[in-house]
Amino acid sequence: MSLESLARGRTHQPCAACRMLRRRCDSSCILAPYFPCDEIDKFAKVHKVFGASNVIKMIQMVEERNREDAVKALVYEATARIRDPVYGSTGAICQLQKMVQELKMQLESTKARMLELQQQKDQFLGILLNVGHLDLLSPINGSNFSLGYDDSMAYDPIKFPAECDSWIIN
Known part of the structure; x- marks a missing residue:
């Protein structure tokens, strides 16, 4: 075995799936591209709902160019199933x-x-x-009809409460 291949073997970390399943992760691992080593919780949800062998079978059934979307859908459905075991993503869709x-x-x-x-x-x-x-806004009976401020309606805020003391019922 060459020194280069030994170095690669030591630096290669197992994917989240292989780490969780406690198996050796080689370069042909079908789950490695979709479940990197730092996203173990993502695989844990999918594994809990579907099982590892079923996930592998489902990924293999899909064309390689569509696999990433399929894995995203599996993760979404697994997350929804864990949140709502009866309806899963259907419940979320109906609610939306x-x-x-x-x-x-x-x-x-x-x-x-x-x-x-x-x-x-x-x-x-x-x-x-x-x-x-x-012309209804013209002067009525010689008086000025104004829509402006009227001083007769003004009150002094300091005197007003005192003037109203007789109105207050205790």
Whole structure:
């Protein structure tokens, strides 16, 4: 055995699958590219739900170019199965679909409310334009009709509570 091959053998760490299964990980390990040594929890979930031999069989059944996606799907399904053993990822999908339906209903309601407010705004603007044509804001009986600040409505915040003491019922 050459010195180079010995050095490679010593520096090669077993993949997460081989480490967990306590077996020798060689260069032909089908699980090594998808479960690196630092992601042992990812393989642990997949192993717990599907079993190592089934995972290997499923990966072998898939074309090599699609294997990475297949492993991601297995990890997702295993994580979902551990979280929800009955429904798995189907439960998560149904929950998300329910949320989408609720958000669609909320969006429709908001659109309807927005349309209603737009119509009210248009009506209000129409009233204001008609009022301008009728000259209702002109002086009435020789007095000045003002929409501004009226001093007679003002009150002194210091005197106000004292003036209202007779109104307060104990």
